Amino acid sequence: VGLKQGCATISDLSFVFMRNKGELSLGVIARTLQRPEGCVLPSFVFRSYEMLDLKHEMDMMFANQHSDLQKCIKTYGGGDLDAGITRILLNFELLKFDDPINPRSWANDSYVFSVVLHEVRHGNALHRTIQNVTEQAPHFQKEDGPVATIWRQEYSDRAKNLMTTLYEELPRHYIHIPLTFDVRVSTKPVEFYYWQQRLIELTVFYPRIDPQIHFSHGSNLNETGYPIWVFAGFDPVRMGNDTEGNALTLCVYSRKSGRLIKLDTDARALLGLERGGTNFCQGLTIIVDDRNGNLPLSPTKQDIAFGEEANGDIHKDNLYSWIGAIANCYYN
CATH class of the missing domain: 3.30.390 (Enolase-like; domain 1)
Incomplete structure (x- = not known):
């Protein structure tokens, strides 16, 4: 689909x-x-x-x-x-x-x-230029005049820009592509090592999340909890780039949908962390890998739908409390 x-x-x-x-x-x-x-x-x-x-x-x-x-x-x-x-x-x-x-x-x-x-349609270039060319040269596909030449160049440039964007963004949105898969954009091989190449001091944690019993009630994670992988690292690119922002960023990947489903460019409030002071703007990036596909997805698979579960509030609180506890280790 x-x-x-x-x-x-x-x-x-x-x-x-x-x-x-x-x-x-x-x-x-x-x-x-x-x-x-x-x-x-x-x-x-x-x-x-x-x-x-x-x-x-x-x-x-x-x-x-x-x-x-x-x-x-x-x-x-x-x-x-x-x-x-x-x-x-x-x-x-x-x-x-x-x-x-x-x-x-x-x-x-x-x-x-x-x-x-x-x-390819990109930036409405195709629709706009086709309309302009059609008004001046109805058979622009067979014309070699200046209007058709301008259309071809503009379309070609925008299509190439889109392919470049796809090539650069695919590794960020998909982290579960097996090494045996050979993925190419315009014949150029795509390597899915985005975060490994971008983050420094990358560390992985293996918490278990209980979707039924709140952690404050002493749930038995070995019996009811499911495992997730939480990666934490610092992004030097964001630290040196004011346009991207250097606050704590949270990325959640779902094995069920196979891609990035949630991106929060300032997740301090969501994870219960302090928001004040410059010490908390250090390019920290938290990556959550729902390795067993236990997170409920929205119909569009663009977010987590805790409301679809009977104990969704508990599930949500347990998940973000664990992630917040890990992120808090990096806050002095």
């Missing part, structure tokens, strides 16, 4: 290419295919594996599909169905390509998928 929503947010047409051992498949996420009665996400599993056979199968398949799907393929090919199929084949070829010079090629991997976004 997250992949589909993400694609639809920044592009009107996206493709998901998959190779499952010797089987190739394709998914289409397109705005023009959606209907009021429900979401339409067509997918295809191909019988062919070699490119020539695959092209013949696609020619037969897409020639018989409804006009809206044909239009998607044509759009990807700049208005030409055959060109769109050729571009799709090139993406499949990348999933199979064996480069002896590049040890990170995917030819020897059994499971590979790639997401391709067509005409």
Whole structure:
């Protein structure tokens, strides 16, 4: 669901290419295919594996599909169905390509998928420039005039900026990616060592959180508590950058959703810590890893929903009291 929503947010047409051992498949996420009665996400599993056979199968398949799907393929090919199929084949070829010079090629991997976004929207540049160009050059895709050139350059710059942002932000939002996963943005490998490279004096604690009985009542954590990992370290980047702020920052990661679900750039009040004085602005960063997926999530998976539990208030108090106690060790 997250992949589909993400694609639809920044592009009107996206493709998901998959190779499952010797089987190739394709998914289409397109705005023009959606209907009021429900979401339409067509997918295809191909019988062919070699490119020539695959092209013949696609020619037969897409020639018989409804006009809206044909239009998607044509759009990807700049208005030409055959060109769109050729571009799709090139993406499949990348999933199979064996480069002896590049040890990170995917030819020897059994499971590979790639997401391709067509005409990325970023900063409303695409909508604004299309409107401007259409008014002055209706067929701007085939024009080589100054207006079309300006549009292409602006779109290219903004799309590249977005890809750069994704490349930089992915490691901060996802800390549970296995080392066996090879993730790339625009063919550039992403390394998920964000906090290890950024924080100094990084230390880990292993408290247990009781979701049922308040800690003040002497709960037996070995019987009812669940384990979490709490990392604490200092962020020298924030300490030297006034725009980011250097107060205590809390990051909570959920194994259930697989990503960052809560970010509090000044968590001193939440954790019951003093807020006054300059001694408490030292770039301290607390990272919580809900390693067993015990934290209840909101429907959007953007926060913790303690209200969904019968003893949510107790669960919340126990969690933040433990985290606050750990953070307090760093306060003199």
